[in-house]
Amino acid sequence: MTWKNEAKPLAIGVILFAALYHLPINSIRFNEAVHEALALTHWYAREHVLLCLIPAFFIAGAISVFVNQASVMKYLGAGAKKVVAYSVASISGTVLAVCSCTVLPLFAGIYGMGAGIGPATAFLYSGPAINALAIILTARVLGPDIGLARAIGAVVFSIVIGLLMHFIFRKDERESGLTAAAMPEEESRPLYQTGLTFLSMVAILIFANWGSGGTGFFETVFRLKWWLTGAGALGLAATLSTWYGLPWWKPAVVALAGAGAALWPGGPVAIFATVSVVFAWAIASEKGDLQDWFEASWGFGKQILPLLLAGVLVAGLLLGRPNQEGLIPSQWIANLVGGNSFGANLFAAVSGAFMYFATLTEVPILEGLLGAGMGRGPALTLLLAGPAVSLPSILVLRTIMGLKKTAVFIALVVVLSAFTGFIFGNLS
Numbered sequence: 001m002t003w004k005n006e007a008k009p010l011a012i013g014v015i016l017f018a019a020l021y022h023l024p025i026n027s028i029r030f031n032e033a034v035h036e037a038l039a040l041t042h043w044y045a046r047e048h049v050l051l052c053l054i055p056a057f058f059i060a061g062a063i064s065v066f067v068n069q070a071s072v073m074k075y076l077g078a079g080a081k082k083v084v085a086y087s088v089a090s091i092s093g094t095v096l097a098v099c100s101c102t103v104l105p106l107f108a109g110i111y112g113m114g115a116g117i118g119p120a121t122a123f124l125y126s127g128p129a130i131n132a133l134a135i136i137l138t139a140r141v142l143g144p145d146i147g148l149a150r151a152i153g154a155v156v157f158s159i160v161i162g163l164l165m166h167f168i169f170r171k172d173e174r175e176s177g178l179t180a181a182a183m184p185e186e187e188s189r190p191l192y193q194t195g196l197t198f199l200s201m202v203a204i205l206i207f208a209n210w211g212s213g214g215t216g217f218f219e220t221v222f223r224l225k226w227w228l229t230g231a232g233a234l235g236l237a238a239t240l241s242t243w244y245g246l247p248w249w250k251p252a253v254v255a256l257a258g259a260g261a262a263l264w265p266g267g268p269v270a271i272f273a274t275v276s277v278v279f280a281w282a283i284a285s286e287k288g289d290l291q292d293w294f295e296a297s298w299g300f301g302k303q304i305l306p307l308l309l310a311g312v313l314v315a316g317l318l319l320g321r322p323n324q325e326g327l328i329p330s331q332w333i334a335n336l337v338g339g340n341s342f343g344a345n346l347f348a349a350v351s352g353a354f355m356y357f358a359t360l361t362e363v364p365i366l367e368g369l370l371g372a373g374m375g376r377g378p379a380l381t382l383l384l385a386g387p388a389v390s391l392p393s394i395l396v397l398r399t400i401m402g403l404k405k406t407a408v409f410i411a412l413v414v415v416l417s418a419f420t421g422f423i424f425g426n427l428s
Contacts, residue, residue, distance in 0.1 A: 009211060031034040033317050033326040040316030040356075041309060050269060052102040053305065054276050055205040061297030062201065063109035065289055066194055076115035082163075089115075089122040090130070090158045093346065098267050099357070100246035102205075103127035105300045108400045117401070118166025121409055124397075126158035129388045134363065138383065141363050145428055150383045153420050161412050168408055189243060197239040203232030208272060226268050233275070240283075244290060250282040256374070304396050311392025315356045334369055340377035340425030342418065348378035349418040353410055354394075362386050377425015385417035 024030045076085050103124060112121040135154075139147020207228040210221055221228070237251035256277055261274035284294040320326035335350045357365070366379050389410060397406040 014200040029325075029327065030079050031227040033320065036320040036324050036326050037313050037317035039324075040321050041313045043321070044309070044312045044356075046269070048099070048101065049207045049305070049428075050273050050276065052099065052205070053105070053301075053308075055201065055208065056102045056105040057199050057297045057304075058293075059198070059205065059300045060105035060109035060300045061293050061295075062198065063106070064112060064296045065293045066189070066197065067113060076110060076119040082342040085116065085119040086122050086159050086162055089119040089162065090126045090155065100128040100388055100390045102209075104304055104308075104393055104396050104400070108300060108304070111400060116166060116412055117169050117172065117405065121161075121165045122158045122162030125161050125413065126154070126411070129154040129384070131159065136385070138363055141367055142370070142379065143376075146380055146383070149420075149424050153380070153384050153417075156357075157388075157413075157416055157420075160416065161409070164412055165405070165409060169405065193239065193243045197236065197243070200232050200235035200239060204229055204236065207232060221239050229272075240290075245288070246282065246286065246290060254278045254282055303399060307395040307399065308392045311390070311395045312356055315354070315391045319355055330369075334373055337369065337382075338373045338375060340375040340422065342422045344378045345381045345418040345421040345425065346414070348374075348381040348421065349385045349414040352382040352384075352417070353389045353392045353414050355386055356390040356392055357386045375425050376428050377423075379421075380424045381417045381421030384420060385413050389413055 028155055047056060076088060086279045106127065107120060107124045110123065111117075115123075130151075135151045138150050207221070210225045210228075212219065212222045236245075237254070240246040241248050241251060257278040258271045261271045264270065266273075279337040280294060280297075283290040285291075316326060318326045318328050320330070332349060337344045337351075362383060366374070369382075370376070370379055394410060398410070401409075405424060
């Protein structure tokens with residue numbers, strides 16, 4: 001044993017012991033912050049893990065097993081045409097409209113299959129940032145000017161951030177391009193089979209998480225969300241039985257399990273959880289691609305979920321939930337983002353990059369902050385930076401694309417958001 005090898009674990013042990021020794025357990029604010037951390041994690045587990053992350057893990061696993069790697073490299077790789085690559089990346093993110101955590105397994109899937117860092121990060125930003133319902137709600141609650149600026153900024157950002165990431169890491173991209181050029185075309189299923197399979201899974205992800213708050217078309221879809229989710233599940237069962245060799249009786253067992261769960265309290269979420277578990281058994285017990293699919297999905301879950309839950313716990317401890325406070329008083333944040341100075345916008349961008357926003361929750365949070373004196377420029381900054389990244393997503397991104405690329409991506413989101421908010425605040 002040498003002290004050099006043991007210095008790091010010793011330092012970590014000393015820090016943890018000192019933190020535990022000096023825990024302010026008699027402090028009301030500390031106890032309330034701990035409650036907020038647990039409450040936010042509890043809410044996240046109930047509202048996002050089952051309906052958002054589980055479908056996302058299955059989609060990510062399917063990308064790594066069912067999608068031809070040469071096709072990914074062709075359309076999203078370093079050597080792909082820029083117009084095609086960034087159009088596909090931004091449109092895909094727009095269609096999904098997921099939160100900063102749910103997009104992570106999908107990003108890991110396409111990045112792991114060889115997508116270029118530029119298109120992959122364009123997709124990473126566009127998924128949570130470009131959400132039609134969120135933009136409509138923003139315009140209605142916070143004003144049409146902020147809603148329009150958010151829509152334009154999010155679309156432009158997804159492409160600009162992707163292009164800048166491609167330029168900064170062009171050496172890595174060049175090596176990936178050479179690999180793609182030497183990669184032979186692989187035999188795969190017809191495109192329509194793969195496309196319909198993924199369409200079914202994406203439909204389940206989108207409709208199971210469709211929220212209320214809209215009008216007209218959006219509210220109609222919300223009332224029908226579980227019927228539409230069921231239609232997506234039926235479509236997935238049909239494709240797997242027809243083209244992937246899943247025995248017909250296994251989807252029937254999955255359906256019966258869901259019907260049985262409907263007889264017990266818990267509602268649609270309990271049914272969804274039951275169906276997910278039985279479906280996992282159905283494909284894990286097969287051979288070949290279906291078993292590989294389960295193993296890939298399980299691998300993404302083991303890699304991502306623990307870090308996400310840890311990140312949500314820390315975010316809740318520091319910042320609390322909407323309309324509740326953690327260790328950092330919300331009034332401090334409101335004071336720091338007052339006016340439209342560049343400093344206020346930069347602070348809004350940095351704090352937004354670490355806060356966790358579930359889909360649509362950023363609008364009521366900002367409504368309260370604007371009422372407390374927040375400038376309109378920092379409000380737009382927070383809308384551009386907050387939904388796209390968070391402390392949980394940062395922890396996971398580091399394991400997917402490394403510390404350097406993660407730091408550059410976060411820096412680009414922060415800087416571009418701050419400058420955009422600063423300009424908007426001084427023009428409005």
